[in-house]
Amino acid sequence: MKRAPEHLVNLIEPIVEGLGYECVGIEYHPQPKHGLLRIYIDSANGILVDDCSKVSHQISGVLDVEDPIQGNYQLEVSSPGADRPFFYAHQFEQFIGSAVLVNLYQSIAGRKKITGVIDKVVDDIITLREVGQVFEVPFVAMSKARLVPDYLIEKGGRNGK
Known part of the structure; x- marks a missing residue:
C-alpha cells in the first residue's frame, strides 16, 4: 500500500466524492523523472472508462492549479478491479x-x-x-x-x- 501523502489525499478525495464516486485509495510512487499518481474509484453501479475519464479531467485541473507534486508524473484513474487493493x-x-x-x-x-x-x-x-x-x-x-x-x-x- 504505497499510499499517497495526506496532503494529496486531502486534496483529491473531496473532488472524487463530489463527483459521486467512492475514493477507494490513492497511491503515489515518486520517481525522479516519471512518478505515478494512481487513484482508485468505485461506485454502486461499477466503473466505466467514462467515469475514469471524468474524474481524471477534474483531478488534472486541480493538480495543475494547486501544483502539489514536484516534477513530472503520470496520473491514472482506475476501478479497483477484482483484485481490489485495501488502503484502510x-x-x-x-x-x-x-x-x-x-x-x-x-x-x-x-x-x-x-x-x-x-x-x-x-x-x-x-x-x-x-x-x-x-x-x-x-x-x-x-x-x-x-x-x-x-x-x-x-x-x-x-x-x-
Missing part, C-alpha cells in the same frame, strides 16, 4: 468471508505473505483464516493487501491449497 483497515469489513493476499513488513509466525479468508475486523486487527491456521494481523503491519478473486483460490493460484 475499515475496508476489510465489507469483504468478511472473502480471500485476501497480505504482504507484511515483518514476518508473523514465520510468514511475510498470507493468503487467507477475512474472519473479522476488530479495531485495526484483521483476523485471517488460512488452511488450519488463524492469523491476527495488525493493519499497520501490512505493506500491501489485495482481494483474491474466488476463481484464483479454486484453481490453486496465489498460494491456494
